[in-house]
Amino acid sequence: MYLKMHLLKPEIEELLKNKDTEEIKELLETFEPVEVTELLRSMSLSQKLSIFSILDLDFSARVFEEFEADEQMEIIEGINKIRKAELLDELHPDDRVDFFQDIPQDLKEQLLSIMEKKEARETRELMVYPEETAGGLMTTEFIKVRRNLTGKQVIDIIRKQAEDVETISDIYVVDENDILVGVVTLKDLILANMRRKVKNIMLPRPVSVPITLDQEKVAQEVAKYDINTVPVVDDRGRLKGIITVDDIIDVIKEETAEDMLKFGAAGEHSMHYLKLNPFYLARSRVIWLSVLAFVGIISGFIISKNSFILSQVIVLAAFIPLLNGSAGNAGTQAVAVMIQALALGEVRFKDFWKSVRKEFLTGIILGIVLGLLGLLRALFFQKSSLLGITVGLTLIINTALATSLGAVLPLIVKRMNFDPAVISGPLITSIMDVTSLLIYFTLAKLIIL
Amino acid sequence: MYLKMHLLKPEIEELLKNKDTEEIKELLETFEPVEVTELLRSMSLSQKLSIFSILDLDFSARVFEEFEADEQMEIIEGINKIRKAELLDELHPDDRVDFFQDIPQDLKEQLLSIMEKKEARETRELMVYPEETAGGLMTTEFIKVRRNLTGKQVIDIIRKQAEDVETISDIYVVDENDILVGVVTLKDLILANMRRKVKNIMLPRPVSVPITLDQEKVAQEVAKYDINTVPVVDDRGRLKGIITVDDIIDVIKEETAEDMLKFGAAGEHSMHYLKLNPFYLARSRVIWLSVLAFVGIISGFIISKNSFILSQVIVLAAFIPLLNGSAGNAGTQAVAVMIQALALGEVRFKDFWKSVRKEFLTGIILGIVLGLLGLLRALFFQKSSLLGITVGLTLIINTALATSLGAVLPLIVKRMNFDPAVISGPLITSIMDVTSLLIYFTLAKLIIL
Numbered sequence: 001m002y003l004k005m006h007l008l009k010p011e012i013e014e015l016l017k018n019k020d021t022e023e024i025k026e027l028l029e030t031f032e033p034v035e036v037t038e039l040l041r042s043m044s045l046s047q048k049l050s051i052f053s054i055l056d057l058d059f060s061a062r063v064f065e066e067f068e069a070d071e072q073m074e075i076i077e078g079i080n081k082i083r084k085a086e087l088l089d090e091l092h093p094d095d096r097v098d099f100f101q102d103i104p105q106d107l108k109e110q111l112l113s114i115m116e117k118k119e120a121r122e123t124r125e126l127m128v129y130p131e132e133t134a135g136g137l138m139t140t141e142f143i144k145v146r147r148n149l150t151g152k153q154v155i156d157i158i159r160k161q162a163e164d165v166e167t168i169s170d171i172y173v174v175d176e177n178d179i180l181v182g183v184v185t186l187k188d189l190i191l192a193n194m195r196r197k198v199k200n201i202m203l204p205r206p207v208s209v210p211i212t213l214d215q216e217k218v219a220q221e222v223a224k225y226d227i228n229t230v231p232v233v234d235d236r237g238r239l240k241g242i243i244t245v246d247d248i249i250d251v252i253k254e255e256t257a258e259d260m261l262k263f264g265a266a267g268e269h270s271m272h273y274l275k276l277n278p279f280y281l282a283r284s285r286v287i288w289l290s291v292l293a294f295v296g297i298i299s300g301f302i303i304s305k306n307s308f309i310l311s312q313v314i315v316l317a318a319f320i321p322l323l324n325g326s327a328g329n330a331g332t333q334a335v336a337v338m339i340q341a342l343a344l345g346e347v348r349f350k351d352f353w354k355s356v357r358k359e360f361l362t363g364i365i366l367g368i369v370l371g372l373l374g375l376l377r378a379l380f381f382q383k384s385s386l387l388g389i390t391v392g393l394t395l396i397i398n399t400a401l402a403t404s405l406g407a408v409l410p411l412i413v414k415r416m417n418f419d420p421a422v423i424s425g426p427l428i429t430s431i432m433d434v435t436s437l438l439i440y441f442t443l444a445k446l447i448i449l
Numbered sequence: 450m451y452l453k454m455h456l457l458k459p460e461i462e463e464l465l466k467n468k469d470t471e472e473i474k475e476l477l478e479t480f481e482p483v484e485v486t487e488l489l490r491s492m493s494l495s496q497k498l499s500i501f502s503i504l505d506l507d508f509s510a511r512v513f514e515e516f517e518a519d520e521q522m523e524i525i526e527g528i529n530k531i532r533k534a535e536l537l538d539e540l541h542p543d544d545r546v547d548f549f550q551d552i553p554q555d556l557k558e559q560l561l562s563i564m565e566k567k568e569a570r571e572t573r574e575l576m577v578y579p580e581e582t583a584g585g586l587m588t589t590e591f592i593k594v595r596r597n598l599t600g601k602q603v604i605d606i607i608r609k610q611a612e613d614v615e616t617i618s619d620i621y622v623v624d625e626n627d628i629l630v631g632v633v634t635l636k637d638l639i640l641a642n643m644r645r646k647v648k649n650i651m652l653p654r655p656v657s658v659p660i661t662l663d664q665e666k667v668a669q670e671v672a673k674y675d676i677n678t679v680p681v682v683d684d685r686g687r688l689k690g691i692i693t694v695d696d697i698i699d700v701i702k703e704e705t706a707e708d709m710l711k712f713g714a715a716g717e718h719s720m721h722y723l724k725l726n727p728f729y730l731a732r733s734r735v736i737w738l739s740v741l742a743f744v745g746i747i748s749g750f751i752i753s754k755n756s757f758i759l760s761q762v763i764v765l766a767a768f769i770p771l772l773n774g775s776a777g778n779a780g781t782q783a784v785a786v787m788i789q790a791l792a793l794g795e796v797r798f799k800d801f802w803k804s805v806r807k808e809f810l811t812g813i814i815l816g817i818v819l820g821l822l823g824l825l826r827a828l829f830f831q832k833s834s835l836l837g838i839t840v841g842l843t844l845i846i847n848t849a850l851a852t853s854l855g856a857v858l859p860l861i862v863k864r865m866n867f868d869p870a871v872i873s874g875p876l877i878t879s880i881m882d883v884t885s886l887l888i889y890f891t892l893a894k895l896i897i898l
Contacts, residue, residue, distance in 0.1 A: 032656065032674055158639060168636050169618050169677070186635055187617050190607060207481065223702065225481055226695035228618070228677055245694050246675035252698065253672065256705035257789045263709065264785020264874060265778060273790035274800060278810035285782045285811070286818055292778050293822055299770030300826075307763045314756045317766050321748030321773065321882050329714060329741050329875040333734045336713020340706045341722035351723060361727035362734070369735055373742055377749075425713060425874040426778040433770050 005031065005039045012039070016047060021054045028055065033062035041071070049078040052087075061090035068272055069102035076111070085114040092166055093119075094139040094247065097126040101136075134218050135211040137251070138232045138241030141165045144172050147181060147199035151192050154184070167244055170229045173202050180208055180231055180239040208233045211240055218243060219251045220345070256343075262421035263339060265292070288426070295430035299324075299437055306441040309449060315382055316444055319374065319391050320437070326370050327398040327436040328429030334359050334406025335428050339420045342410060349415045355407045363403030367396035390440070390447045398436045402428070454480065454488045461488070465496060470503045477504065482511035490520070498527040501536075510539035517721055518551035525560070534563040541615055542568075543588040543696065546575040550585075583667050584660040586700065587681045587690030590614045596622050596630060596648035600641050603633070616693055619678045622651045629657055629680055629688040657682045660689055667692060668700045669794070705792075711870035712788060714741070737875070744879035748773075748886055755890040758898060764831055765893055768823065768840050769886070775819050776847040776885040777878030783808050783855025784877050788869045791859060798864045804856045812852030816845035839889070839896045847885045851877070 008027070015024045028036050028051070036055075040048045040063070052060050052075060064072060064087060076084055088096060088111060100108055100123055112120045122140055129135025142165050145154050154171060162168050171189065173182035182202030192201045208231045209218050222230050222245060230248075232241045261268055267284030269276060303310065303320075310316055338355065341347040347355055371392035378388035406428055410420035457476070464473045477485050477500070485504075489497045489512070501509050501524060513521060513536060525533055537545060537560060549557055549572055561569045571589055578584025591614050594603050603620060611617050620638065622631040631651030641650045657680045658667050671679050671694060679697075681690045710717055716733030718725060752759065752769075759765055787804065790796040796804055820841035827837035855877055859869035 030653070034673055034675070155639070162636055162640050168639070186639075187611055190604070190617070190635075191611050204479070223695075223698045224483055226483070228694065245677065245698075246672075249672045249694075249698065249701065252701055252705075253793065256701075256709075257793060260705075260709060260712065260789050260792075261785050263712065264781050266782035266785040273786065273793075273795040274803060274807075276807075278807055278814055281786070281807065281811040282814035282818075285779070286815055289775065289778055289782070289815060289819060290822065293771060293775055293819055296771035296774035297826055299774070300767040303770070304764065304767040304830075307766070310766060311760065311763050314760050315753065317756070317759060317769075318749040318753040320766075320769060321752070321886070322742060322745035324770065324773070325745035325748070325875075325879055325882060326738065326742055328878065329738055330734070332713050332873075332875050333715035333738070336710050336715040337722065337730070340709050343709075344702065344706060344722075346722040354723060358723075358725075358727055358730065362730040365727055365731035366735055366738055369731075370738060370742055373739065377746055381753075424781075425878075426774075426781050429777065429874075429878065430774055433774060437770070 005035045006042070009039060009042060012051075013043075013047070016050055024051065025054050025056070029059050033059065034066045036063045037066035045074060045078060048075060052079055053083060057086055057090050061087060061092075065091060065095040069099060070275070072099050073103060081114060084111070085116075088114075089116045089119045092139055093122055093126055093141055094137060096123055097136070098131070100127055101131050129211065132215045133211070134209045134213045134215070134232045134243060135240070137215055137218065137243045137247050138211075139166055139244065140241045142172065142229070142242040143168055144174055144239060145198055147173050147175065147197065147202065149198050150194065151189055151196050151198070151201060152194040154189060154198055155194070158186075167229055167242075170227075170242070172206075172231050172239055172242070173198055174239050177236075178238045180206065180233050180237060182206060183231070206231065208239075209243070210235065215251045216255045219248050219255065222248045223252070259339065259343065259419070259421040262419060263336065263424050265289075265424035265426040288424070292426050292430045295434060299430075299433045302434065302437045302441065306437075306444075309441065309444055313387070313444070313448060315384075315387065316440075319378070319387075319440070322374060322377070323391070323394055323398060323436050323440055324429075324433045326395060327402045327432035328425075330363060330366055330370075330399045331402035331406045331428035331432045332425035334362075334403040335410055335423050335425065338407050338410040339423070342414050342420050347411075349411060352408075352411055355411065356404055359403040359407035360400055363400035364396065366403065367399030370399055371395040386448045390443050393447075394436065394440045394443055397439055398432065401435060401439075402432050405431070454484045455491070457488060458491060461500075462492075462496070465499055473500065474503050474505070478508050482508065483515045485512045486515035489516075494523060494527060497524060501528055502532060506535055506539050510536055510541075514540060514544040518548060519720075519724070521548050522552060530563060533560070534565075537563075538565045538568045541588055542571055542575055542590055543586060545572055546585070547580070549576055550580050578660065581664045582660070583658045583662045583664070583681045583692060584689070586664055586667065586692045586696050587660075588615055588693065589690045591678070591691040592617055592620045593623055593688060594620060594647055596624065596646065596651065598647050599643065600638055600645050600647070600650060601643040603638060603647055604643070607635075616678055616691075619676075619691070621655075621680050621688055621691070622647055623688050626685075627687045629655065629682050629686060631655060632680070655680060657688075658692070659684070664700045665704050668697050668704065671697045672701070708788065708792065708868070708870040711868060712785065712873050714738075714873035714875040737873070741875050741879045744883060748879075748882040751883065751886040751890065755886075755893075758890065758893060762836075762893070762897060764833075764836065765889075765897075768827070768836075768889070771823060771826070772840070772843055772847060772885050772889055773878075773882045775844060776851045776881035777874075779812060779815055779819075779848045780851035780855040780877035780881045781874035783811075783852040784859055784872050784874065787856050787859040788872070791863050791869050796860075798860060801857075801860055804860065805853055808852040808856035809849055812849035813845065815852065816848030819848055820844040835897050839892050842896075843885065843889045843892055846888055847881065850884060850888075851881050854880070 158168050169186050171184045175181050182204045183206035184202045207225050211232050211234050228245045229242045234240050265288040269284055374395045375388040375392035378391050409423040414420040607617050618635050620633045624630050631653045632655035633651045656674050660681050660683050677694045678691045683689050714737040718733055823844045824837040824841035827840050858872040863869040
């Protein structure tokens with residue numbers, strides 16, 4: 001699809017030159033909005049703006065929604081005032097709020113002042129909710145009915161309102177206090193006798209999420225229940241909005257991207273990678289690097305403290321990369337497995353001892369394999385069985401310690417309600433550097449000296 | 450919800466004892482299937498089986514679908530033959546195939562032989578497609594109509610077929626050769642004049658995926674287009690099935706879990722963590738650990754080779770953890786960022802030089818910060834400016850090299866059509882151990898000796 005759109009570019013440019021607006025509109029509007037967004041990305045700003053003035057308002061709003069915040073700014077600044085207000089009014093409330101969240105305060109006020117009163121008020125209301133909560137994700141355009149209506153009456157309401165809402169696949173039922181009492185899927189509605197009342201068709205006690213719930217938890221709920229929309233309620237159970245599954249997919253991708261960056265100790269950034277400059281990138285990584293460097297300096301002190309034995313048996317130094325590396329790697333593996341098991345809900349804090357025992361045993365097995373490898377290396381190249389035993393034992397102890405710690409740390413962090421992915425590979429690697437050197441030199445003194 | 454179900458357990462057990470089947474059925478069927486699955490997980494096998502014999506066939510199939518493969522086996526083996534056949538027939542085709550993919554060949558044949566002919570044939574057909582492709586994900590139960598039907602006629606078809614299909618939110622339109630020509634959303638259908646023909650309501654050229662497409666790419670398409678179902682076509686464009694968004698969410702979670710495990714060099718496992726024994730866990734990790742241990746041994750050789758300078762200036766050893774650690778960490782950060790940028794589609798191979806330049810400059814900035822830290826450490830504790838300069842320079846060169854390599858490797862691997870996440874944190878860490886030791890000792894010889 002992407003390719004096809006790209007091939008269209010010369011044709012569109014030609015049509016723009018000839019001001020053949022009808023042709024452009026007809027051509028572009030047969031595509032999906034996101035495809036048109038991609039095409040526009042490859043064009044100049046003035047071309048973008050011309051096309052925005054040509055497209056139907058509804059379609060241009062969908063195209064606009066697919067752009068990133070900074071691209072949206074460019075367009076909003078470029079188009080004329082009337083069109084600007086119309087475009088903003090036409091956006092889906094949740095996408096509109098996303099745009100407003102990212103712009104300067106004075107521009108925000110200025111834009112709100114030219115919008116329709118209803119849309120402006122709605123936007124102000126939605127902006128109250130933090131971006132990464134259910135309130136920040138929800139849209140207020142959905143179909144809501146009373147339970148005493150008949151199927152026929154509901155269908156009429158849907159016909160009237162469908163143009164203004166994002167989805168009609170689920171219809172929510174509320175009581176006289178606006179409290180959510182049920183949900184009817186469009187499928188159930190169509191299958192039911194049209195004279196039956198909604199309260200007899202609806203599923204009572206539908207899954208819902210509180211308006212303050214973190215977006216990651218919202219995504220977990222939606223994934224668990226295989227639903228296409230989830231209703232959002234306030235602390236009194238009143239229906240405030242709904243979240244659609246396409247926004248949930250974005251959340252899941254965002255959250256897992258964040259997890260990977262955290263696990264790589266690479267900081268966070270919510271913007272497009274190619275738009276970030278090296279100073280920004282460096283800033284997001286330097287703190288972790290410096291913290292880890294300090295841990296590296298501690299490892300250095302341990303080596304300094306042991307410089308006597310090291311100068312006596314200089315070959316001890318040759319095993320440091322193998323020992324440190326193996327412990328760090330085994331720890332990283334265990335952390336990665338544990339973070340994933342936690343993310344997939346396979347492991348909870350109550351499985352603490354089960355997980356630790358499992359990882360400890362895994363570490364023992366891995367340690368024996370690595371220990372044999374280290375022993376052979378020492379016997380073969382250094383012809384020293386004492387050194388071999390030291391290295392082998394260190395590897396067994398280290399690896400079991402690393403995998404156990406790799407299980408423990410994410411569980412504890414999760415228990416403290418932090419994201420387990422903050423226990424990054426580099427962090428466990430640096431911690432294991434310190435402990436493996438301590439164990440190594442202690443054993444060396446006992447066995448070799 | 451989870452909590453509420455748990456509280457229900459004593460009540461259900463009491464009802465089971467009293468054989469109050471009607472009550473159990475009524476109580477459980479007001480919950481979501483996945484909640485009943487969770488409740489059953491906490492019960493004994495015989496309790497599970499009793500409940501399975503009580504629930505409506507349709508509802509019990511939905512509950513069954515939520516279990517893991519090994520739990521499903523237990524249930525299938527426990528229930529009687531007639532009920533077994535009915536249950537299998539009632540499963541959604543895609544879930545049924547998932548179950549069949551995981552069981553021994555002889556059991557597969559035995560179960561297929563007791564099923565209805567239509568369902569058995571369908572299952573055989575679907576099993577042909579690899580699990581992780583569009584064909585492996587799709588269901589064959591969906592609504593398909595000809596383009597000359599009227600809206601009214603389509604609604605009648607939906608009413609007739611809705612019970613047997615997973616979703617009716619999108620209705621697919623085919624020509625006389627079964628070639629996909631359009632899609633009508635239920636929303637558009639309801640809004641349209643009932644006498645209009647489908648071909649005039651439908652969106653022509655809908656997004657579709659080839660039956661052989663990898664599930665990760667399928668998920669990308671669905672996420673890009675914000676659609677709830679995607680049609681699957683064969684190489685001639687004939688409509689073979691559809692994939693629903695709930696399966697896509699599972700794919701996204703699965704794929705990102707895999708990525709995290711790969712990035713942690715922790716191997717792969719598709720089963721529930723708590724069900725894996727330490728030998729299995731060790732097996733899935735030992736290969737990477739051994740490969741990395743060999744790289745660690747290479748680093749050891751570099752140290753051995755430089756044992757002369759090391760014995761002269763024993764304090765050089767004290768900086769090895771800082772230097773190796775920093776290079777590895779900077780590399781890991783860059784790899785994590787790049788894997789994510791690739792996963793989110795922000796970076797493509799054509800951005801190779803742009804990315805490398807960006808990471809190189811980032812590495813220089815980070816290297817200067819770390820280099821100053823190393824220099825100060827050497828000046829302060831060792832009072833040696835030559836050592837300080839050696840350490841500082843090594844850190845700058847190493848860090849820039851690490852971030853550049855961290856950008857290059859995932860891009861190249863991706864270009865070769867492998868998963869960029871195979872460039873794990875531990876791998877780049879081990880590679881950087883080797884290079885940073887080489888640079889360190891080379892500079893040390895030049896500057897200090």
